Amino acid sequence: MAKHLPVKPLTKAAFAPFGDVIEADAATMRLINNGTTERFHRLAMVETEGEGAIISLFRGQPRQFPYAIHMMERHPFGSQSFSPLSGRPFLVAVAEDVGGRPGAPQVFLARGDQGVNYRRNVWHHPLMVIGSPSDFLVVDRDRPENNLEESFYDTPYLISEPSP
């Protein structure tokens, strides 16, 4: 029997065990370019063991809800960040590591002005878009083919469509 998961607002504190929230955090801001630009400095660190860091665009199709989470993945050799370019909210699911497998997913609703950076080797679900196709800027390690570990749950978890 699938278990239903709550969806929580994405906050730095709640996401801290899994990585970073990429948002205009006033505490990180410094004025540059003669005061014409606000730099929100070092919101996340990019980890890419043995390979370069690359920037890609992901155009995600919306998930159908209620959505069943059957699996999680992780990237052992690098971090992976998702920054929304379409200004729409999206879902983020992460999990603690329990003996080499993901524990129960923790699901967050990211606003359209929030991105996430999954720290290296953190269990997460692939991109989950809500409502309509959305573009994301993705920074992660080159050569993804040897940087992916997947794990499937014995029983799926269900997520309802978050209310906007």
Ligand SMILES: NC(=O)N[C@@H](O)C(=O)O
């Ligand atoms: N496959 C791929 O590049 N994307 C996933 O890693 C993801 O987290 O969406």
Ligand code: NI
């Ligand atoms: Ni990933």
